[in-house]
Amino acid sequence: MSVRIDEMDRNILAELQRDASQSLDEIARAVGSSKTPVWNRIRKLREGGVIGQHTVVLDAEALGFEACFFVLIRTSEHEADWQNRFLEALRARPEVQEAHRLAGEIDYILKVRVKNARAYDVFYQALISEVRIYNVTALLSMEEIKSTTMLPLQGR
Template identity: 55%
Template structure:
């Protein structure tokens, strides 16, 4: 990946609906090489997928809970059951296995606390959990899908 690829990716991360002609103008190139690079970035798996990012409040899904989980079992079987369970739960937007005292953290998006309670009951019915703590996000200060591609802000 060279600098031109990075500039193209930076643009696409912010707005993947832009026409190739516009992207080419923005990176001071012509349409054919930009289109070719985008195709190669897709084929290489660097561009994983393109999606529409919805406004949660407009679709009545604006409550976010962070769920921290401790487990007493660290077996392969337990992890497979846990991963399978959360894979079927559309409310789980992110799930991370952590190093440290907490084993897992989930980002869960729901309509309201009643919907969260229903999610919680399904989760604990699916897998044995040692300890579960939930925190309601009161305000989102920053949320992005953009992955930094350069070191321009490394000294900030």
């Protein structure tokens, strides 16, 4: 289903991205509308697949997940069977926050959040025991400068 998105929809989406716990009244007030039209637009955007899963953003460090690694993976295997096993292994690991297949010399990049370097090694050993990987480079993030899930909706 293709959804046409206008300026009002973008404003509603921006408010939801900023704080999805707002009431309909608060969102309507912020976008200069009333509650019912805002609710109808939100419903349309959900049904159209524009709005997905509702989640809460947690503070990883406050919960003891102090190490963030970016893992660069090169493989010499590109068969469907290998890729299926690799993707299953990634999906089964809650430490993997993001996984991307890349163009270029690196085949995949993972964002892995763990408590410390030992926990990363446990993750790494488990992964390489399940799937054959040609080369792995792990880069420890020293400081998170910016992290957001918000899309730049305004000014399009």
